Amino acid sequence: MSRSWKLWVGGPVLAFLVLIPFLELQGGYLQTLGFLTFLYITMSTAWNILGGYAGQTSFGHATFYGLGAYTTCILTLRGIPALLTIPVAGMIASLYGLLWGYPCLRLRGQYFAIATIGVGEATRLLMLNLDDLIKNNSLLKGFLQKGVLTGGATGLMLPTPPDIQAYATAFYYGVMGLMFFALFVSWRVKNGKFGLGLFAINMDMDAAETVGVNTTRYKILALMLSAFLVGISGSIYAQYVFYIDPQTVFGFPMSIAMVLMPIIGGIGTLIGPVLGAVFYIVVQDRILTANLNLGLIKLSLSSLHLLVYGGLLVLIILFEPKGLLGVHHRFNIWWNKRKRRSLAATEKA
Amino acid sequence: MIVSAILLAGLYATMSYGLALIYGVMKIVNLAHAGVMMWAAYVAFILIVHLGANPFLVPILIAPVFFVFGVLLQRYVVQRVMGAPPISSLLLLFGVWLIMQNISYLVFSGDTKAVTTKYTLMTFQISGISISINRLVVFIVGVLALVVLRQFLGHTYMGKAIRATAQDKEASKLAGINTERVMETAFGIGTALASLAGSLMALIFAFDPDFGRSHLLKGFCIVVLGGLESMIGVALGALVLALAEALSVLWLMPALQDFVSFALLVIVLIVMPGGMKELVDRLIRP
Amino acid sequence: MAILLEGRKVSRNFGGLAALLNVNFQVRSGEIVGLIGPNGAGKTTLFRCITGVHPPTFGRILFKGEDISKLMPHHICVMGITNTHQVVKPFPEMTVLDNVRVGAFFGKGWVRGEVKDATQEALRVLEFTGLTSKANFLARNLTLPDRKRLEVARALATRPELLLLDEVVAGLNPTEVDRMIRLIQQLRESGITIFMVEHVMRAVLSVSDRLIVLNFGEKIAEGPPDEVARNPQVIEAYLGKNYASGKSHYA
Known part of the structure; x- marks a missing residue:
């Protein structure tokens, strides 16, 4: 019953998503929205592998996103085909994860979270100033091309392709594929040995260690896997918008988004991060364009979306740790009870 | 340069001690600290620029208000997650911070604000070193607050109860201490210190709703450096950080000043989680 | 000996x-x-x-x-040594079966990657320790005696030589x-x-x-x-x- 219900709703939704580029509704608006949603679902799912399954809350995932984006831009500007840079971006992000993850993951709980904020901010500032640093160093000067590597605060620009419509459509499907890949990875992790080890780490690290889980290695592998997917997302984002700068791709808001989405949707679950990402994008999209008229006062709501997420985060932590999925679950229980009660009532009658 | 680093250290110590107090008593990492500092900066801005209040009295006026805010926050929000894993309280306070930040965006917009008073540019000379009066007063107010607090913790019932709870919550409860009241008070004091630091910072730095994040990280760095329990440790940590920043401006690039303190945070967390005290211990007793 | x-x-x-x-x-x-x-x-x-x-x-x-x-x-x-904890440390939000499966998967004789084999091993251990009827309970809902049993069961699933x-x-x-x-x-x-x-x-x-x-x-x-x-x-x-x-x- 519930399976067929899922098929009836899921099938048409999927078909609609596939057909969006052909329908060309509202001049590509839906296509852009879809692209962003898929991208954010990928990142949300990736963060969830480390933050949800293994329980290591990272506020530093923007480093992977930014590094992926920068890897692609830097390599593409040096004549390497853009598509080839995608796996490279993932790997570099992953290696960077190893670099800071190895020391930081020895810290527990809150300390790890704080260290990741530090890592994220330090990385952003480093990228902001990298060109100036290199300029002052005779050994590294060779990496600059026309005096530019990362472009400092102005960032980097990629050339736009001739047929931008077809290009965007190709990326729409590409990122959709990436999203399914990320979900597949997440599903495999969750139901396999790896996921079981991560859950054990999440629940009780010492106990996990005494029953044979190599907690250090598992946490690092989870971080690297997570970083790989986020790095690829960054790479694709850069190719889609042709322009990146440190504040956008390395900024703290990017890290925050990756923390918020899975928690809002339902941390540690497979579908939760998807729900959270969809919610995040829709709210952002609606609110960014909305204005509130209160008689005399006219408020622009453009910065209100973080207020919504912040409020939701507080409510979720206080009342429903499993996020939107948990709310859905509660609703189901309530609904079934009501149905049973009304059934009993009719029987009595 | 060194003098201004020391003056800044006084301010950093005020800010960090609030964090250390809350962590010590409740084992909570208070991310909302940044939000409180930012709000305090705005309140100070309104009072000084729009209402013409004396800039050096404002912080002292603000602190009690934020004390109440902190107590209410603890009683009605944070208290609910005290039994849960520590990470949920961190996320909860992170949410509170986001809310505070966005309320400021709504009310004040994202423009950078700065408080300029007649004292801002005043300096005086002592043996060739020019010292900004503004920074000196800020330093004095910050240190005064710490001294008062130290007296409070050392000589009153509530102060002793706070210290007892920080050492062993269960034992304190058994000894008849109302630990919930203690936690509320500690959270209130921590918040008041944050507001004090925030309003003092408004006199020195420009700020916007995102103000406080980098200072928060610096605060963590100081607290970890100084060890979590001792006030002298925190003061020393503040001094080390302020000096490291000053030196990074001198030797590296000014733009990398914050980079140095964040990198220091990560390194300190990893290399010596017990802070400088542990390092000293290790050196004395190899 | x-x-x-x-x-x-x-x-x-x-x-x-x-x-x-x-x-x-x-x-x-x-x-x-x-x-x-x-x-x-x-x-x-x-x-x-x-x-x-x-x-x-x-x-x-x-x-x-x-x-x-x-x-x-x-x-x-x-290598073959496992312990139980004085203060029991079950994985609270996991089922009893999953708790034991962690041991079966990661312990000494871990069955190569196969979820099915680990599950079978875990079920065998549950049978041995008398927890079969509670296999699908969340560990946090167990009584203290059952938690102690679970602690033994989880250790046992790692196939220790020395417990x-x-x-x-x-x-x-x-x-x-x-x-x-x-x-x-x-x-x-x-x-x-x-x-x-x-x-x-x-x-x-x-x-x-x-x-x-x-x-x-x-x-x-x-x-x-x-x-x-x-x-x-x-x-x-x-x-x-x-x-x-x-x-x-x-x-």
């Missing part, structure tokens, strides 16, 4: 304080060895040294002749104590060597082949239970005058 585990001058300091001092011990294959001593004698510390949670500051621990004193806990587990039991009987009522004692005897029959810390004298005296007594971090006696129970030093240090005067509630 071959020596399975051997400690040579095992010492452990905590910030200058000696919790263990030059403790020598041997555990032979197939034995049940009891480790007793007053509170704070260093029993749990010794277990933590063996499992690698707190490696010894000085001295060596050999397992089947191999030095394990510098290995990580998970490595030691895979360290840290107070698995403490806190149980007499009927449950008997059940646990039977379980321990069954474990020995299935070929597992057992080293156990226990405060409940009835349990430890009835199942142990040999006792080792610690006091203030040092070994003060070793031998068969009845012999140790008569040792004046032990009586003074641990059992107290109560026992000496024959009015013991322990025995």
Whole structure:
């Protein structure tokens, strides 16, 4: 019953998503929205592998996103085909994860979270100033091309392709594929040995260690896997918008988004991060364009979306740790009870 | 340069001690600290620029208000997650911070604000070193607050109860201490210190709703450096950080000043989680 | 009988304080060895040294002749030593079955990657420990006796050769104590060597082949239970005058 219900709703939704580029509704608006949603679902799912399954809350995932984006831009500007840079971006992000993850993951709980904020901010500032640093160093000067590597605060620009419509459509499907890949990875992790080890780490690290889980290695592998997917997302984002700068791709808001989405949707679950990402994008999209008229006062709501997420985060932590999925679950229980009660009532009658 | 680093250290110590107090008593990492500092900066801005209040009295006026805010926050929000894993309280306070930040965006917009008073540019000379009066007063107010607090913790019932709870919550409860009241008070004091630091910072730095994040990280760095329990440790940590920043401006690039303190945070967390005290211990007793 | 585990001058300091001092011990294959001593004698510390949670500051621990004193806990587990925790540590939000599956997957004889095989192994262990009917409960909803059983089951699923039991009987009522004692005897029959810390004298005296007594971090006696129970030093240090005067509630 519930399976067929899922098929009836899921099938048409999927078909609609596939057909969006052909329908060309509202001049590509839906296509852009879809692209962003898929991208954010990928990142949300990736963060969830480390933050949800293994329980290591990272506020530093923007480093992977930014590094992926920068890897692609830097390599593409040096004549390497853009598509080839995608796996490279993932790997570099992953290696960077190893670099800071190895020391930081020895810290527990809150300390790890704080260290990741530090890592994220330090990385952003480093990228902001990298060109100036290199300029002052005779050994590294060779990496600059026309005096530019990362472009400092102005960032980097990629050339736009001739047929931008077809290009965007190709990326729409590409990122959709990436999203399914990320979900597949997440599903495999969750139901396999790896996921079981991560859950054990999440629940009780010492106990996990005494029953044979190599907690250090598992946490690092989870971080690297997570970083790989986020790095690829960054790479694709850069190719889609042709322009990146440190504040956008390395900024703290990017890290925050990756923390918020899975928690809002339902941390540690497979579908939760998807729900959270969809919610995040829709709210952002609606609110960014909305204005509130209160008689005399006219408020622009453009910065209100973080207020919504912040409020939701507080409510979720206080009342429903499993996020939107948990709310859905509660609703189901309530609904079934009501149905049973009304059934009993009719029987009595 | 060194003098201004020391003056800044006084301010950093005020800010960090609030964090250390809350962590010590409740084992909570208070991310909302940044939000409180930012709000305090705005309140100070309104009072000084729009209402013409004396800039050096404002912080002292603000602190009690934020004390109440902190107590209410603890009683009605944070208290609910005290039994849960520590990470949920961190996320909860992170949410509170986001809310505070966005309320400021709504009310004040994202423009950078700065408080300029007649004292801002005043300096005086002592043996060739020019010292900004503004920074000196800020330093004095910050240190005064710490001294008062130290007296409070050392000589009153509530102060002793706070210290007892920080050492062993269960034992304190058994000894008849109302630990919930203690936690509320500690959270209130921590918040008041944050507001004090925030309003003092408004006199020195420009700020916007995102103000406080980098200072928060610096605060963590100081607290970890100084060890979590001792006030002298925190003061020393503040001094080390302020000096490291000053030196990074001198030797590296000014733009990398914050980079140095964040990198220091990560390194300190990893290399010596017990802070400088542990390092000293290790050196004395190899 | 071959020596399975051997400690040579095992010492452990905590910030200058000696919790263990030059403790020598041997555990032979197939034995049940009891480790007793007053509170704070260093029993749990010794277990933590063996499992690698707190490696010894000085001295060596050999397992089947191999030095394990510098290995990580998970490595030691895979070699065939597992422990249960004094304060039970189930994975609270996981089902009982999943708790045990973690052990089956990551322990010594882990079945190569196959979820099905690990599940089968876990079910077998649940059957053995009498938890089958609660396989789908969340671990946090179990009662204390069941949690203690789960702790044993999870350790068992790693297929240890040597099982360290840290107070698995403490806190149980007499009927449950008997059940646990039977379980321990069954474990020995299935070929597992057992080293156990226990405060409940009835349990430890009835199942142990040999006792080792610690006091203030040092070994003060070793031998068969009845012999140790008569040792004046032990009586003074641990059992107290109560026992000496024959009015013991322990025995």
